[in-house]
Amino acid sequence: MIVLNGGSSSGKSGIARCLQAVLPDRWLAFGVDTLIQAMPMSMHASDEGIEIAADGEVVIGPEFRALEAAWIEGIAAMARAGARVIVDEVFLGGAASQQRWQKALDGLPVLWVGVRCEGAVAAAREVARGDRVTGMAQSQAAVVHQGVVYDVEVDTTHAESLECARAIAARAR
Amino acid sequence: MIVLNGGSSSGKSGIARCLQAVLPDRWLAFGVDTLIQAMPMSMHASDEGIEIAADGEVVIGPEFRALEAAWIEGIAAMARAGARVIVDEVFLGGAASQQRWQKALDGLPVLWVGVRCEGAVAAAREVARGDRVTGMAQSQAAVVHQGVVYDVEVDTTHAESLECARAIAARAR
Amino acid sequence: MIVLNGGSSSGKSGIARCLQAVLPDRWLAFGVDTLIQAMPMSMHASDEGIEIAADGEVVIGPEFRALEAAWIEGIAAMARAGARVIVDEVFLGGAASQQRWQKALDGLPVLWVGVRCEGAVAAAREVARGDRVTGMAQSQAAVVHQGVVYDVEVDTTHAESLECARAIAARAR
Amino acid sequence: MIVLNGGSSSGKSGIARCLQAVLPDRWLAFGVDTLIQAMPMSMHASDEGIEIAADGEVVIGPEFRALEAAWIEGIAAMARAGARVIVDEVFLGGAASQQRWQKALDGLPVLWVGVRCEGAVAAAREVARGDRVTGMAQSQAAVVHQGVVYDVEVDTTHAESLECARAIAARAR
Numbered sequence: 029m030i031v032l033n034g035g036s037s038s039g040k041s042g043i044a045r046c047l048q049a050v051l052p053d054r055w056l057a058f059g060v061d062t063l064i065q066a067m068p069m070s071m072h073a074s075d076e077g078i079e080i081a082a083d084g085e086v087v088i089g090p091e092f093r094a095l096e097a098a099w100i101e102g103i104a105a106m107a108r109a110g111a112r113v114i115v116d117e118v119f120l121g122g123a124a125s126q127q128r129w130q131k132a133l134d135g136l137p138v139l140w141v142g143v144r145c146e147g148a149v150a151a152a153r154e155v156a157r158g159d160r161v162t163g164m165a166q167s168q169a170a171v172v173h174q175g176v177v178y179d180v181e182v183d184t185t186h187a188e189s190l191e192c193a194r195a196i197a198a199r200a201r
Numbered sequence: 202m203i204v205l206n207g208g209s210s211s212g213k214s215g216i217a218r219c220l221q222a223v224l225p226d227r228w229l230a231f232g233v234d235t236l237i238q239a240m241p242m243s244m245h246a247s248d249e250g251i252e253i254a255a256d257g258e259v260v261i262g263p264e265f266r267a268l269e270a271a272w273i274e275g276i277a278a279m280a281r282a283g284a285r286v287i288v289d290e291v292f293l294g295g296a297a298s299q300q301r302w303q304k305a306l307d308g309l310p311v312l313w314v315g316v317r318c319e320g321a322v323a324a325a326r327e328v329a330r331g332d333r334v335t336g337m338a339q340s341q342a343a344v345v346h347q348g349v350v351y352d353v354e355v356d357t358t359h360a361e362s363l364e365c366a367r368a369i370a371a372r373a374r
Numbered sequence: 375m376i377v378l379n380g381g382s383s384s385g386k387s388g389i390a391r392c393l394q395a396v397l398p399d400r401w402l403a404f405g406v407d408t409l410i411q412a413m414p415m416s417m418h419a420s421d422e423g424i425e426i427a428a429d430g431e432v433v434i435g436p437e438f439r440a441l442e443a444a445w446i447e448g449i450a451a452m453a454r455a456g457a458r459v460i461v462d463e464v465f466l467g468g469a470a471s472q473q474r475w476q477k478a479l480d481g482l483p484v485l486w487v488g489v490r491c492e493g494a495v496a497a498a499r500e501v502a503r504g505d506r507v508t509g510m511a512q513s514q515a516a517v518v519h520q521g522v523v524y525d526v527e528v529d530t531t532h533a534e535s536l537e538c539a540r541a542i543a544a545r546a547r
Numbered sequence: 548m549i550v551l552n553g554g555s556s557s558g559k560s561g562i563a564r565c566l567q568a569v570l571p572d573r574w575l576a577f578g579v580d581t582l583i584q585a586m587p588m589s590m591h592a593s594d595e596g597i598e599i600a601a602d603g604e605v606v607i608g609p610e611f612r613a614l615e616a617a618w619i620e621g622i623a624a625m626a627r628a629g630a631r632v633i634v635d636e637v638f639l640g641g642a643a644s645q646q647r648w649q650k651a652l653d654g655l656p657v658l659w660v661g662v663r664c665e666g667a668v669a670a671a672r673e674v675a676r677g678d679r680v681t682g683m684a685q686s687q688a689a690v691v692h693q694g695v696v697y698d699v700e701v702d703t704t705h706a707e708s709l710e711c712a713r714a715i716a717a718r719a720r
Contacts, residue, residue: 042675048241049674054249054264056239056272066229068221069504077227091227098284099229105278111271152709155568156561158415186705190671215502222501242677325536328395329388331588359532363498394587400596400610402585402618412575414567423573437573444630445575451624457617 029107029136030055030200031129032116033176034143035168036084037154039184039192040116043143046193047114051200056106059116063099067092084163086120097128104132118168123175139200142173142181143192149185202280202309203228203373204302205289206349207316208341209257210327212357212365213289216316219366220287224373229279232289236272240265257336259293270301277305291341296348312373315346315354316365322358375453375482376401376546377475378462379522380489381514382430383500385530385538386462389489392539393460397546402452405462409445413438430509432466443474450478464514469521485546488519488527489538495531548626548655549574549719550648551635552695553662554687555603556673558703558711559635562662565712566633570719575625578635582618586611603682605639616647623651637687642694658719661692661700662711668704 030047032040044057064078071077076091107113119125126140145153147169154165180199182192203220205213217230237251244250249264280286292298299313318326320342327338353372355365376393378386390403410424417423422437453459465471472486491499493515500511526545528538549566551559563576583597590596595610626632638644645659664672666688673684699718701711 039675042672045242045677046671046674049243054241054244054268056236056268057241058239062235062239063229066231066235068227068230069218070222071227095227095229095284098279098282101282102275102279102284106271106275109271109274111268111275149707152565152707153561155565156558156708158564188668188671189675212502215499215504218504219498219501322534325392325534326388328392329385329535331388331391361495361498362502391588395589400587400590400614402582402614403587404585408581408585409575412577412581414573414576415564416568417573441573441575441630444625444628447628448621448625448630452617452621455617455620457614457621 029112029133029138030114030141030196031133031138032114032141032143033119033126033172033178034116034145035118035147035150035165035170035172036160037150037157037165038143038145038169039153039189040143042189043182043184043193043196044114044116046190047196050190050193050197051112053112055112055114057114057116058103060118063096066099067095080161080164082161084161084165084167086164086168088120100129100132104136107133107136119172119176120168122171122173125172126176139180139196140176140178141196142176142178144173144181144183144185145169146185202285202306202311203287203314203369204311205287205314205316206292206299206345206351207289207318208320208323208338208343208345209291209333210323210330210338211316211318211342212326212362213316215362216355216357216366216369217287217289219363220369223363223366223370224285226285228285228287230287230289231276233291236269239272240268253334253337255334257334257338257340259337259341261293273302273305277309280306280309292345292349293341295344295346298345299349312353312369313349313351314369315349315351317346317354317356317358318342319358375458375479375484376460376487376542377479377484378460378487378489379465379472379518379524380462380491381464381493381496381511381516381518382506383496383503383511384489384491384515385499385535386489388535389528389530389539389542390460390462392536393542396536396539396543397458399458401458401460403460403462404449406464409442412445413441426507426510428507430507430511430513432510432514434466446475446478450482453479453482465518465522466514468517468519471518472522485526485542486522486524487542488522488524490519490527490529490531491515492531548631548652548657549633549660549715550657551633551660551662552638552645552691552697553635553664554637554666554669554684554689554691555679556669556676556684557662557664557688558672558708559662561708562701562703562712562715563633563635565709566715569709569712569716570631572631574631574633576633576635577622579637582615585618586614599680599683601680603680603684603686605683605687607639619648619651623655626652626655638691638695639687641690641692644691645695658699658715659695659697660715661695661697663692663700663702663704664688665704
C-alpha cells in the first residue's frame with residue numbers, strides 16, 4: 029500500500045493518477061473524497077458529519093469518525109485480499125490520524141508519503157481549481173504533517189505530479 | 202447490508218440516494234462505478250480491464266475480476282466493522298455474480314434487492330442521461346437478473362426511485 | 375429555437391438531450407446552468423449574484439440580471455447566425471421572465487414549451503439526484519409557469535423524457 | 548474581451564478562473580468545452596462533428612465548424628451587449644482560427660493571450676488530470692500558436708495559473 033498525506037490542493041490526486049500510470053502493476057486509488065461521496069447528503073454540512081466553514085476550516089463530527097473507521101478497515105481488507113492500493117488522505121489530526129491508519133494496516137507493507145506544498149502556492153492552485161472553499165489549502169498546508177512519520181516526502185511547490193510520482197515509485201520497488 | 206442489482210439506467214443510484222435519505226441510520230453507498238473510477242485509466246477500454254463495445258456490450262477482463270474480488274472483500278470488511286452499506290451492482294454474470302458477493306458476505310445480514318426496469322424504458326432514460334453508451338440499458342435489462350434470488354424486487358418502469366426506496370426500507374427493518 | 379421552461383428537477387435537461395437525439399438537424403442545447411457555470415465563483419452564494427437559501431429558495435441579484443441580459447442576447451445571436459438552439463430555463467419571474475426572452479428573440483421562430491411536473495414528484499426526483507438543495511423542486515413547480523404562454527406543454531409526472539421530446543419534436547416541424 | 552489560446556492541458560481554464568478572481572469586474576468565462584458540451588452526443592466521435600483519435604489528434608468536421616461559427620457570433624454579441632467575456636480556445640488551425648474570431652469580434656476591444664506550456668510538461672499534466680486522451684497535450688503544444696498574434700504571452704511551464712492571471716490582468720487595465 030501507498031498512503032499519500034497532504035493538505036487540500038497539494039496535488040495528491042494528480043500524484044495518485046500518475047502513480048497508477050508509472051507503477052508496473054495495477055493499483056486501485058481511493059481518497060477521502062471517495063468516502064465523503066459515499067456518505068448520505070445529510071452528513072455534508074452537518075455537525076454530526078463534515079462541515080466546511082466559510083474560511084475553509086473543516087470540522088469532523090462523531091458520525092463521520094465512526095463511518096471512517098469502518099472505511100479504513102475496508103481498505104485494509106482490500107490490501108490483505110491482494111489488491112495494491114493507493115490512498116490519498118488529509119491527516120487533519122496529524123500523528124493521531126496516522127495512528128488510526130497504522131493500526132488498521134498492521135502487518136501490511138505500507139509506504140508512507142508526505143505530499144508537501146507551500147501554503148501560498150496551494151492557495152493559488154485552489155483559486156485555479158475553482159471547486160474548493162477558499163482557505164482550505166492554506167489552513168491545512170502545515171498542520172496535516174505535524175508529527176507524521178514518512179518513508180518518502182515530495183514537494184509539489186516546484187515539481188510536477190509526474191516527477192513526484194516517479195520518485196515515489198522508485199522507493200516503492 | 203443492502204445489495205441493489207439491476208441493469209444500466211434502471212435507477213439503482215437514485216434508489217441508493219433515496220435509501221440514504223429515508224433509512225433511520227447513516228448508510229454508506231458504493232457502486233460498481235466507485236470501483237471503476239478507482240482503477241487505472243489503462244484498464245478502461247482494455248481487454249485486461251473493462252471494455253464497452255459500440256453497441257453497449259460490456260466485456261470484463263481477468264485483471265478487472267482480480268481487483269473486483271479484493272473490492273468485494275473490502276466492502277464486506279466495512280460491514281463487519283459496523284458500517285451499514287448499500288451496494289449498487291450490475292450482475293452481468295447473473296447467479297454467478299451473486300455467488301461472488303454471497304461468499305464474501307457470509308454471516309452478514311444482507312437484503313438482496315432486484316431493481317427491474319423494462320428494457321425500452323431504461324433505453325429511453327439512457328438517451329435522456331446522455332452519459333452512457335447507447336445499448337447498455339437494453340442489453341442488460343434482463344440478463345442481470347438471470348438466476349438471481351431476491352428478498353425484495355422493485356420496478357422503476359412506472360414507480361419513482363423514492364417510492365421504491367420506501368418499499369425497500371420497509372423490508373430492511 | 376425551442377425554449378423549455380420548468381421548475382428544478384422537472385426533467386428539462388433530459389428532454390433537451392432527447393430532443394437533440396430525435397430532431398432531424400443538429401441542435402445546440404444551453405441552459406441556465408451553462409450561464410451559472412460561466413459566472414465567477416464570487417457570484418455564487420452572493421447577494422449580487424445568485425443565492426440559494428437553505429429551504430431551496432433562489433434569490434437573484436442585480437449583477438446576475440446584467441450578465442443574464444447579455445447571455446440572452448448572445449443566444450439570440452447564435453440563432454440569427456443560423457444555429458438551431460434549445461434553451462432550458464427556469465422562469466422564476468413567470469411572465470416577466472418570458473418577456474425578457476421574447477424581446478431578445480424578436481423575429482425568430484420560437485417554440486415555447488412548458489415542462490410541468492407535480493411538485494411532490496419533482497421533490498422526490500430531487501432526493502434521487504442528490505445534487506440539488508432540497509426544496510427547490512417543490513417551491514418552483516408552479517410559480518415558474520405563472521402567466522407564461524406556451525405553444526406546447528408536456529408533463530413529466532407520468533411520461534418519460536423521450537416521450538415528451540417526441541411530442542415536442544412533432545410540433546417543431 | 549480576453550481570448551486565451553493554448554494547447555490541451557496548458558492551463559487555460561485555471562487561468563480563466565484566476566482571472567475571474569483577480570479582475571475588478573464580473574467576467575463570464577466560456578471555453579471550447581462549453582460548445583462541445585452543448586452539441587448533440589451524435590457529434591462526439593463522428594466525422595461530421597469532432598473526433599479524437601487514439602493518439603490524441605483532434606479532427607473537426609463540417610457540422611462542427613457550422614455550429615462553431617454561430618457560437619462565435621453569439622459570444623461576440625454577449626460582449627457587444629455589455630458583458631465582459633473570457634474565452635479559452637484551442638486554435639487547432641493557428642492563424643486561420645484566430646481570423647475567424649477576429650472577424651466576429653471586429654470593433655470590440657480584445658486582449659489576445661497566448662498560453663504556452665512546454666509539450667513535455669503539458670503531457671505530464673495530462674497524465675495527472677486523467678480525463679483527457681493521452682497525446683493531445685503534446686501534439687497541440689506548438690501547433691496552436693503558429694502564426695497567431697498576441698498582446699500578451701504567458702508560460703505555465705514554471706509559473707502558477709494565478710501568477711499568469713495577474714500578468715494578464717495588469718495588461719487588461
